[in-house]
Amino acid sequence: MSEKLFRARAPRAVRRSSTTRHHGIERADDYAWLRAANWQAVMRDPPVLDPDIRAHLEAENAYTKAVMSDTEALQATLFAEMKGRIKEDDATVPAPDGAFAYYTRYVTGGQHPLFCRTPRGGGHEQILVDGNALAAGHAYFRIANVAHSPDHDLVAYAVDTKGSEFYTVSVIEAATGKSVDARIADNNGSFVWAADGRTLLYVWLDEEHRPRRLFTHGVGAQGADQLIHEQADPGFFLGLGTTHDKRYLLLSVHDHETAEISLIDAADPSSPPRLVTPRQAEHDYSVDHHDGRLVILTNSDGAEDYRIVEASVDAPGRENWREIEPHRPGRLILDVVAYKDFLVRLEREDGLPRIVVRRFAGGEEHDIAFAEEAYALGISPGYEYDTATLRFTYSSMTTPAQVFDYDMAARTRVLRKTQEVPSGHDPSAYVTRRIMAPAKDGETVPVSLLYRKDLKLDGTAPLLLYGYGAYGMTIPAGFSTNALSLVDRGFVYAIAHVRGGKDKGYRWYKCGKRDKKVNTFTDFIAAGEHLVRARFTARGRIVAHGGSAGGMLMGAVANMAPDLFLGIIAEVPFVDVLTTMLDASLPLTPPEWPEWGNPIDNAEAYRTIAAYSPYDNVGAQAHPHILALAGLTDPRVTYWEPAKWLAKLRERDTGGNLLLLRTNMEAGHAGASGRFERLKEIALAYAFALKIAGVSETV
DSSP states (O other): OOHHHHHHTSOOOOOOOOEEEETTEEEEOTTGGGSOTTHHHHHHOGGGSOHHHHHHHHHHHHHHHHHGGGGHHHHHHHHHHHHHTSOTTOBOOOEEETTEEEEEEOOTTOSSOEEEEEETTSOOOEEEEEHHHHHTTOSSOEEEEEEEOTTSSEEEEEEESSSSOOEEEEEEETTTOOEEEEEEEEEEEEEEEOTTSSEEEEEEEOTTSOEEEEEEEETTOOSOOEEEEEOOOTTSEEEEEEOTTSSEEEEEEEOSSOEEEEEEETTOTTSOOEESSOOOTTOOEEEEEETTEEEEEEOOTTOTTOEEEEEETTSOSGGGOEEEEOOOTTEEEEEEEEOSSEEEEEEEETTEEEEEEEETTTOOEEEEOOOSSSEEEEEEOOSOSSOSEEEEEEEESSSOOEEEEEETTTTEEEEEEEOOOTTOOOGGGEEEEEEEEEOTTSOEEEEEEEEETTOOOSSOSOEEEEOOOOTBOOOOOOOOTTTHHHHTTTOEEEEEOOBTBOBTBHHHHHTTSGGGTHHHHHHHHHHHHHHHHTTSSOTTOEEEEEETHHHHHHHHHHHHOTTTEEEEEEESOOOOHHHHHTOTTSTTHHHHHHHHOOTTTOHHHHHHHHHHOTGGGOOSSOOOEEEEEEETTOSSSOTHHHHHHHHHHHHHOOSOOOEEEEEETTOBTTBSSSTTHHHHHHHHHHHHHHHHHTOOSOO
């Protein structure tokens, strides 16, 4: 069947007139009806979705399946390739904690992890939580958190079976697997053990899916849980953590740029939380504990890229802070972990990460760095505080992930694991590079590249350009086995490290948010244009890829530079920005205002968002090929955003390219659950890229 005939048969959403007025501006939205009035109920019970909305989404799914039917064999091939690069019986490196070592492993053919332990000195394995057994009978299943009690007697875990991220916490006996408690519902996946090993602290979600209350729960006890803290302001999240020495539990009240942390005595979890320092707009800080002192990572007093201070637990206020690592512009401190004898920090400078180790006694420090042009580096603090061993992970776009144990005293490292690629991988067959693309305002945008060494760089290759650019999140230039399925077929794979992330420091983030959000989009376009000039690809041969807030980026560039891109892959795309930011009842809207602006109260914020919101700026023009992927029970980017976007694109598009929507009716923001089911969605996206690029189905 011809593409034109397919396009003629594309679902057309009914237009139902709806208008709103804010700041004297009237706005029409003919597809507002796709937002279910009972969306909260749908999150918990998907079958209650309005029949008209369900029928439209299912028609879109059927249309996408029909249009992509000629790629079904290719999708199967891609799935088999990607699955073949996964070690099916893979396991993490055991992490020691007291008498045991804990780890996660998979079984051949299994979709979900097994959480296990062995005696530290050797002995028989004990399976604590079997994800495959728990998932049986559920169309969707995800474990968010598994944690053993400090005395190793109990194990708690949080499970979501709808994709809506309302988790239920269960507690079992570690030795027998016997259930001892399953009374915690509507959790956000966050909980911690108190020192007694019989008390859990957890965060409760309200009907709007907002983390509203912190409770203590006595395992197996009768009666109501004790309320420790209630957050009345819907603009802030509640979070839970612990100091590395487990002396204090940490209650965090935060949004994307402001934090307020209180200490809860792990030995007395019912005691009132003790505030470290009150929240102040745009003051972000985190806390660890060492020998009666708090180690605080903060951006206070103009330290845009953060500094480290310390204060006594008994007098933790800002007036008592003493600097132990100064701010250095351009050197962004990302994380700090306190061990008994060492302070470890992860930092990034010139776009590349490094680990710095400082001995508390004397202050002597050294760093761990690597020589590749682009790489990813992370620290895994582990369970133990009184240790000289630091575990870290390293990978690059050509180098599979490696796990090292580093002796901070001896400055030696032991390679504990290298990611296995069962179907084979030769790093020498590929090239990874970092180039800088000039932006229109004189900034330079880092771009990480991966391609085959034998690829002819003559400007004819198709290129997949990935981007995100929000919340200060940095996209690491790490190893992706999935990307090889495109690269081995002649694609260049690129990541544009656009403003909105922290790739070039905190300033890079600030210059890609609120009234400067458009920089994210123009950076991405500038990266694409530079890649064309450098002959990595050609105009109209770029497939753009992004998800969630990166999906907003996809929608924006499709409007702003449609001829630059051959296609757009938008996963759970945040494209109806203005409508969402005007709806204070949605889960993430109030906490998101610091990121995008509050268009309810601020007319200028309204106009700023309206000027770039992808849904509001769909014009009468030819658009690139577009594939949008959504999840029905997604509480972060609701299903109706991509549904409305595709409906409006079909209404206004003047070209003949594919405009496709697939909604997973049994999943949420993270897509299909299970390590292999998720690969099927990636295979669909990559088959779409290969189809529109006219690339052969074979490697």
